[in-house]
Amino acid sequence: MLSEGIGLVATAVLAGTLSVILAVATIRLWDGVRARSHGGAAGRDRxxxxxxxxxxxxxxxxxxxxxxxxxxxxxxxxxxxxxxxxxxxxxxxxxxxxxxxxxxxxxxxxxxxxxxxxxxxxxxxxxxxxxxxxxxxxxxxxxxxxxxxxxxxxxxxxxxxxxxxxLRRALDQTPMLVWRQDEDERITWANAAYLRRAETRADGVLGWPLPRLLDAPKPVPGAGTATRRAALEDNGIVSWYDCHSHRMGDEVMMFALPADAAVRAERSLREFVQTLTKTFADLPIGLAIFDRQRNLQLFNPALIDLTGLPTGFLTARPTLFDFLDQLREQRMVPEPKDYRSWRQHMANLESAAATGHHVETWSLPGGQTYRVTGRPHPDGAVAFLFENITSEVSLTRKFRAELMLGSNVLDGIEDALVVFAHGGKMVMANQAYRALWGDAATDLPEAMTLWSGNRAAGAGHSALCAALQRADAPRASGAMAGPQGQLLGWAVSHLAGGRVMLRFRQPAAESLTAPDALLALDHAPDLTGAAKVG
Missing domain, CATH: 3.30.450 (Beta-Lactamase)
Structure with missing residues (x-):
């Protein structure tokens, strides 16, 4: 009985072991079949x-x-x-x-x-x-x-x-609006900034699909990215965005960058340019601004009036040398000796104006006179100002002619005349004075030293010095010894502005008083005649 029980147990154990081995083999076989059905070696590699x-x-x-x-x-x-x-x-x-x-x-x-x-x-x-x-x-x-x-x-x-x-946090933190839309322009995804703006417009209630906030540009096939500027209004406040679209397969990614600062800057620049344009339009000075390529970019109406150039020619943005050539044809530039020297002169004008402040005066064949000023501008631009100074030049010439006439009249007087300013500086002397006393003295103290003649000052010289320093008496006269010992009569007149005019004259013998005649006969170097005031 015992032996039969042991045999039954051994048979059961053997049968269980064979069952496990058979099950494992079956699983391995099934895995191999599945691996081969899913690609064989590739499936095993994965x-x-x-x-x-x-x-x-x-x-x-x-x-x-x-x-x-x-x-x-x-x-x-x-x-x-x-x-x-x-x-x-x-x-x-x-x-x-x-x-x-x-x-x-x-x-x-x-x-x-x-x-x-x-x-x-x-x-x-x-x-x-x-x-x-x-x-x-x-x-x-x-x-x-x-x-x-x-x-x-x-x-x-x-x-x-x-x-x-x-990436998700970066897109949620960015201030620009980012969204994705399908071919039917339905929004399939949006970042946090877009959702916040959409919630503001919808009073906090959002549905799906999300509302479109901006009319973004449609991408052009083969062009990559399309760009346009769009406005978004919320409660009367307008916000500007630079919208960029980029196609990604069947969908389109949209990016809207805030452009309020750029719009404000462009508006300020436009208003500033309009203000400058109005100011330039009222200026009597002709203005022409050339860019760094020396093409005309800006001019005012005064330039047309001064130069007579056609408006169509100026609006075509000619180059600087075409502009100057046209001026030459209009006879609005100085007539050159030859064309080569003219071109060299214009090249020098352009280079001088580009490097620093440059001024020229053009005397035109028609009798007019223009002042041409060249000033460099930032970024290599050059501005030229044309100013008609014909009346100013005529007035200057007239004034200079009157001065020359007055100087010639004074030089024609036989009396020696000299004028001193309030501070004692010599401001004018005629030819007779220069011939009598020379040109060594430039102010009153030097002139007094010259008049004394390196001799002891006599009474006549002392009286003259006293009369020059007295501003209360309108006139004073007297006599003194000249540079050659001759008798000279002098007269002092006080002019407006603190100026003093002194006149020297050699009196005739019959016009001398008795004391003066005695002095003239004695040729005394020390004149004691008293000055006559009034």
Whole structure:
């Protein structure tokens, strides 16, 4: 009986073992059939890749080999630099102690550390091994996913989730409106800025699909990006946006950048230009502004009046040399000796005006006189101002002629005349005075020294000095010795503005008084005759 029981037990155990082996074989066979039905070797490769660890093999900083998940992570990081630099940028935030610990790898041979995955609570494990011959092997695993069959993909998934979160936050923080619309112009996605503006317009109640806020430009096929400026009005307040559209497959991405500052600047510039234009239109001076390529960009009506150039010619934006050539044909420039010298003169005018302030006076064949001023402007531009100074030149010439006439009249008088200003400076002397006393003295003290003749001043000289310094008496006269010892009569007259006029005359013998005649006969160098006042 005992032997029969043992045999039954052995038979049962053997039957159970055979059943397990048969079940395992059946599962393996079924997996092989499924793998072949899904691509054979390719399916096995994908399965093997899914459970491969993330391993990097470096020789110093050069990547020697890596598992497919490790290469996929490096490709997804997308940071600049070599493979070691990109891996360090990914490991740095997760393993802050990695740089210090890696310096001990050659001494320790193997280092293991843990770190946090991004901002979440997941924990990563980093194992670094020194294989000798300056080769390092780095293995990164997720302990929580080791038995879930996603050891490799979890690392790439975390990297993609971080990048996705960064892009989502960036789009939500940007002040520009971003949205996507399909072929029927229905909005299928929008960023936070767009949603906020839409909620404001809808009083906080939004439906789906979202309302269109702006009439964005339609992208032109083959043109890439289309651009236009559009306005958005909320409660009477108008906001401007520069809208850009870009086609992405069957849908279109729209970007609306705030352009309020640009619109205000353009409006201010336009108003400023209009103000300048009105001001230039009222100026009597002709204005012509040429850009850095020397094309006419701005002119005022006075330029047409002064030069007589056709309006159509000026509005065609001629070059500077075409402008000057046309002036030459209109006989509005000085007549040159030859055309070569004319062109050289105009080239010198252009270069002088471009480098600094330059002024020329043009005497035209018609009798007119123009003042041409060239001034450099920022960014290489040049401005020319044409001013008719014919009346000013005529007045100057007339005034100069009157001065010459007065000077000739004074030189024709036989008496020696000299005028001193209020401060004693000599302002005028005629030819008779210069012939009598010379041109050495330039003010009253020097003239007094000259009149004394390096001799002891006599009574006549002292009386003259006293009369010159007295401003209360309108006239004073007397006699004194001249430079050759001759008798000279003098007369002082006080003029307006504190000026003093002094006249020297050689009196005739019959016109002398008795004391003066005695002085003339004696030729005394020390004249004692008293001055006559009044």
């Amino acid at each position: 399965l093997d890749a899914a459970i491969q660890p993330m391993v990097f093999l470096f020789r110093q900083t050069r990547l020697i080999d890596a598992t497919p998940p490790a290469r996929g992570l490096l490709d997804r990081i997308g940071a600049p630099g070599d493979d070691w630099s990109r891996l360090q940028q990914w490991l740095g935030p997760r393993f802050p102690e990695a740089p210090a610990r890696m310096g001990q790898l050659e001494r320790l041979g193997r280092i293991e550390m843990t770190g946090a995955e991004g901002r979440g609570s997941a924990t990563l494990r980093l194992v670094a091994e020194d294989l000798g011959d300056r080769m390092w092997r780095l293995t990164v695993t997720d302990p929580q996913a080791e038995h879930a069959g996603i050891v490799v993909d979890s690392m790439s998934l975390h990297a993609m989730e971080e990048e996705l979160d960064l």
